[in-house]
Amino acid sequence: MEAQDIEPFFATLKAANPMPASELEYSTVFELLAAVLLSAQATDAGVNKATRKLFTVANTPQAILALGQEGLEAHIKTIGLYRMKAKHLLETCRILVEVHGGKVPRDREALEALPGVGRKTANVVLNVAFGEEAMAVDTHIFRVSNRTGLAPGKDVVEVERRLMERVPRAYLQDAHHWLILHGRYVCVARLPKCWQCAVARWCDYQPKTPPPAVR
Template identity: 65%
Template sequence: MNRDKRREIFERLRDATPAPTTELQYQSPFELLIAVILSAQATDRSVNKATGPLFAVADTPGAILELGEDGLRSHIRTIGLFNSKARNVIATCEALVSQHGGEIPRDRKALEALPGVGRKTANVVLNTAFGEPTMAVDTHIYRVANRTGLAPGKNVREVEDRLVRWTPKAFLRDAHHWLILHGRYTCLARKPRCGACPIFDLCEFRDRHRYAETEPD
């Protein structure tokens, strides 16, 4: 895929969603960090249902620690893997208080040192909370990048590096949100909605014409 085609893809995605953002609900970098930790192998909707009541009573590392692991677990038990996530969130809050004065570090290495925080979570926080031009590659972005030919790669890191390198700078800050939304609602895993795709003619997916003839169940 050449540079002009990539630019056109992002121009169309931008036109469709001029101000994209995460679907996780948050009011501060801390709330975003906790929501992203909780979102692993869970839907944003299920996380939002749990974090709404949670953040109403505990929206700082210190307040979460006051709840304790049992108290936190009672708020997030509707989310998958809530036991391990509760342990990670408590450990993260302890580290934030003891090492960062209760603030979220604007530094990848420091973020990735927090319990339960990997590269993807750090990228989400750096991009969404702090406006850094990072690329948080999840399953949706990995699929879209490979299927469309936008930035094919054999693993998540390879896709991330190619997207960061090949995405025009004007689009890089919002690119991962556009790609997530595209993968979540149009370029679906089992039955992509090629007939409703705004980048259909630019896509290099060889089966796109077949899927354009039918809509998913």
């Protein structure tokens, strides 16, 4: 993808989705942090199903802590990787209470020091919750960035660096969601739907996937 393609590329994604938002359900910064932590290698539909009940019972670090390991596991068992996620979220809640006054820190190092919170989760919180200049590279963004040639890279850090270089600042917030939604519904991992892709004309991916045979 050429540099002059960036603007029309994002303008086209914007037209398809004028007001993109996370499909994870949350109503506070802490809920966002918890939901993203739980979403590792899981679908957000599955995470939402669990957090709708969980957040009704407990949506503060103190309340989560009161559930304990087994109580929390019972709420998130359907998500997958549930033992480690419960353990990490509890320890994260303990640190939030004891070190950060019960609030989510607006600071990359402090976020990444939380168990279960890596670079990607920290970037989501910084970008979505705090409006900082950050770009979280998840499985969708990694795939779309490489396929299209928007920001190719061998690992997520390299893709993130190129996105930060190439994505216009005005698009930095929404681009995160545009790329995820595009990856989730059109530029899917298995058989990308190139025949219904609005940005195929600027995409490096070859061969374009043909439409399924009609009979």
